[in-house]
Amino acid sequence: MKLTRRDILRFAGGSILGTMCTPLPWKLLDDSSIWTQNWSLTPTLPRGAMTTRSTFCTLCPAGCAVGARCVNSVPFAFDAVPGHPLGGGALCPVGLAAHHMPYHSLRLDGPQQFSGKGADSHLTAIALQDAIAQIRAALASASASGATVAVLDQRPGRAISALYQRFLAAYPSHAYITAPAGTDETITSLAALSNGTMPDAGFDLEHTRTVLSFGAPVLDGWGQPGRTQAVFVDRAAKGVKLIQIESHRSRTAAGADLWLPIRPGTEAAVALSIANVIVRESLYAPGAERSFADFAAYRELVMRYHPHPVSALAGVAPDAIVQAARAFAHGPSIALSGGEAAAGSLPQAARSIIAGLNLLCGTVGREGGIVYRDEAATPVVPATRLQDVPDRSIRVLIMDAAESGEAFPAGLLEKKLVPDTSVVVLLGPTLTVRSSMADYLIPASGALEGWEELPSVPGAPVTSYAVVSPLLPGRTNVTDPVAFLTAVSGSFDAGVKDTQELLRRRADELHAAKRGTIVSADGAVRTAVASMASGGEVWDALVAGGCWLGESPAVKPGAVRFALLPADAEAGVAESTRPITSDSRNVVLEPFGMRGALSTGAISPIMSKIFQESNLRAAGGSLLLNPATASAIGVADRSMVTVKTARGSAKARVYVDASVMPGVARAAVGPLPNQTPVSEELGMTAVLELCTLRPDGTWRYTDATIEKVS
Numbered sequence: 001m002k003l004t005r006r007d008i009l010r011f012a013g014g015s016i017l018g019t020m021c022t023p024l025p026w027k028l029l030d031d032s033s034i035w036t037q038n039w040s041l042t043p044t045l046p047r048g049a050m051t052t053r054s055t056f057c058t059l060c061p062a063g064c065a066v067g068a069r070c071v072n073s074v075p076f077a078f079d080a081v082p083g084h085p086l087g088g089g090a091l092c093p094v095g096l097a098a099h100h101m102p103y104h105s106l107r108l109d110g111p112q113q114f115s116g117k118g119a120d121s122h123l124t125a126i127a128l129q130d131a132i133a134q135i136r137a138a139l140a141s142a143s144a145s146g147a148t149v150a151v152l153d154q155r156p157g158r159a160i161s162a163l164y165q166r167f168l169a170a171y172p173s174h175a176y177i178t179a180p181a182g183t184d185e186t187i188t189s190l191a192a193l194s195n196g197t198m199p200d201a202g203f204d205l206e207h208t209r210t211v212l213s214f215g216a217p218v219l220d221g222w223g224q225p226g227r228t229q230a231v232f233v234d235r236a237a238k239g240v241k242l243i244q245i246e247s248h249r250s251r252t253a254a255g256a257d258l259w260l261p262i263r264p265g266t267e268a269a270v271a272l273s274i275a276n277v278i279v280r281e282s283l284y285a286p287g288a289e290r291s292f293a294d295f296a297a298y299r300e301l302v303m304r305y306h307p308h309p310v311s312a313l314a315g316v317a318p319d320a321i322v323q324a325a326r327a328f329a330h331g332p333s334i335a336l337s338g339g340e341a342a343a344g345s346l347p348q349a350a351r352s353i354i355a356g357l358n359l360l361c362g363t364v365g366r367e368g369g370i371v372y373r374d375e376a377a378t379p380v381v382p383a384t385r386l387q388d389v390p391d392r393s394i395r396v397l398i399m400d401a402a403e404s405g406e407a408f409p410a411g412l413l414e415k416k417l418v419p420d421t422s423v424v425v426l427l428g429p430t431l432t433v434r435s436s437m438a439d440y441l442i443p444a445s446g447a448l449e450g451w452e453e454l455p456s457v458p459g460a461p462v463t464s465y466a467v468v469s470p471l472l473p474g475r476t477n478v479t480d481p482v483a484f485l486t487a488v489s490g491s492f493d494a495g496v497k498d499t500q501e502l503l504r505r506r507a508d509e510l511h512a513a514k515r516g517t518i519v520s521a522d523g524a525v526r527t528a529v530a531s532m533a534s535g536g537e538v539w540d541a542l543v544a545g546g547c548w549l550g551e552s553p554a555v556k557p558g559a560v561r562f563a564l565l566p567a568d569a570e571a572g573v574a575e576s577t578r579p580i581t582s583d584s585r586n587v588v589l590e591p592f593g594m595r596g597a598l599s600t601g602a603i604s605p606i607m608s609k610i611f612q613e614s615n616l617r618a619a620g621g622s623l624l625l626n627p628a629t630a631s632a633i634g635v636a637d638r639s640m641v642t643v644k645t646a647r648g649s650a651k652a653r654v655y656v657d658a659s660v661m662p663g664v665a666r667a668a669v670g671p672l673p674n675q676t677p678v679s680e681e682l683g684m685t686a687v688l689e690l691c692t693l694r695p696d697g698t699w700r701y702t703d704a705t706i707e708k709v710s
């Protein structure tokens with residue numbers, strides 16, 4: 001079967017399962033229920049020594065500690081490591097099945113190339129040396145003409161990240177790019193309010209009293225699941241509060257102490273209204289007037305957002321806004337935004353206003369608030385978020401294999417590429433939706449098969465670093481990223497021959513810095529790096545499943561200067577407090593999904609099958625509508641509709657769901673059901689490509705119409 005770019009874009013992981021090289025016939029999963037009734041066909045399980053290896057899940061940046069149960073050294077089950085500082089003793093549903101990934105039926109069996117740029121161009125095999133030669137020519141051409149060469153690294157802070165930056169430095173115009181959104185968006189918004197002088201920081205959840213979350217899925221795939229679980233369990237007894245502000249009764253909203261169901265798009269107005277209460281009732285931090293040069297302008301702005309008019313705009317009771325404001329001001333507290341894996345960030349102005357609440361109440365640089373972190377193990381190189389890269393500027397883009405677990409529209413990437421002549425290379429183990437964006441697919445090591453590294457967890461209060469050694473033998477067809485950079489450049493000297501040597505050198509550098517501690521694999525023993533004899537000792541401890549933890553730096557409160565408002569606050573706030581209207585057919589389209597489970601190629605086929613059959617999670621192609629909205633449109637549960645936006649249309653299957661606000665259509669972004677016939681239903685990228693891209697690169701809310709398919 002010939003795969004086209006359109007096939008991958010629309011159906012990745014659904015109807016095309018099994019078309020790529022696979023050592024394990026996942027089709028047999030469909031027959032498991034038959035096997036149980038026909039014992040002669042039951043597969044024989046391997047027999048041998050049972051062992052447990054300490055490792056980490058690398059499917060998302062949380063990097064949770066894992067005990068891998070093995071038979072004959074082959075992992076067959078993943079368990080969390082209780083009390084471990086990385087992960088906190090729990091795994092999410094995606095990580096629980098991470099050991100299936102080496103057998104994923106969408107594994108690439110060799111380098112592949114698209115025959116052209118169009119949606120109908122075919123994916124065909126290409127010899128590695130031919131792909132390397134063509135990519136090298138594209139890089140040379142970009143270099144000669146001064147066009148931009150870029151690397152997209154969704155896991156910055158690794159040793160390979162620094163190597164990418166060194167590789168790029170040889171090109172006259174280059175860009176080191178990170179993903180458009182993530183757990184740390186509140187931190188990056190605060191850094192912008194400090195004009196970039198703020199040290200690295202994280203959330204001190206363990207000592208906080210109130211978390212005020214604007215749509216961040218705090219209890220459902222945000223940060224490290226075990227850590228947040230530990231913070232919020234028994235919280236009534238601990239006096240900890242979670243306030244969730246979002247339109248949908250999500251798992252986090254359902255588990256929160258207070259839920260403010262606001263109309264989509266009114267987050268900035270609600271945040272300003274919370275600030276209004278805090279300022280009017282003088283609940284802000286002592287000395288705030290003197291600490292912030294723009295306090296007068298801030299006060300003038302927030303005074304326009306009294307809870308009563310905002311209540312009418314946002315559709316939430318004014319008392320609820322007042323209650324949230326008073327609880328938040330009674331710190332230590334943390335206000336955070338975003339982190340929704342498919343919907344991306346809130347608009348920039350809303351993010352800044354929400355981040356500014358932390359400054360107003362003096363929670364930045366304080367225990368229980370947003371605390372500064374030690375330097376990372378690997379120096380974090382300056383990066384540009386994808387949305388901030390100039391449009392039509394990138395001639396050659398290399399996409400690293402590591403995934404953030406979050407999605408972004410292909411249209412956002414396409415906007416940044418030089419039309420027609422750009423070359424995009426994806427280094428990755430599996431065919432995913434991102435593969436449809438590339439011109440060359442070069443197989444890289446997958447989970448459990450190659451050397452990997454885990455840099456500091458975004459949002460964690462301390463920096464960390466871990467090395468993940470292979471549990472399974474590597475495949476012969478994969479290309480190491482270090483070797484790839486050397487081969488395509490021709491002149492680049494990585495200084496090491498492969499990733500293992502690169503990480504080994506990192507252990508030597510950690511030892512030379514003599515900072516931090518190494519925590520043993522079971523989390524029980526901590527050894528100061530300064531007391532270790534050599535880099536080899538550090539390396540051995542890391543390879544045995546230990547991890548490096550940094551220390552909290554001594555940064556005096558007030559040593560970092562902030563503004564409460566971004567420079568263009570007035571225009572940004574005016575735009576982001578615009579009410580979004582809807583009527584019987586017009587709705588607000590909101591994409592949503594679970595981190596790490598947005599593409600069938602990135603999740604174990606068993607887990608995507610569970611999505612499909614359990615209804616515990618909405619599978620890709622589902623459109624959730626409130627009963628009132630469904631009735632106004634005249635559609636019943638499970639009927640097909642057409643969703644239309646200014647960017648196009650797609651079909652979806654309706655699920656009537658009272659947890660969705662009237663006038664809102666929540667579209668699930670992946671994974672697609674396995675082994676379904678080719679359908680016209682809304683697929684992952686179809687949802688995201690229907691979303692309007694705002695000038696600040698966000699796509700959270702889009703006006704749409706819904707029509708019944710007759």
Ligand code: SF4
Nearest residue numbers: 057060063064092095
């Ligand atoms: S949160 Fe991320 S790292 Fe942790 S188990 Fe889930 S996928 Fe793995």
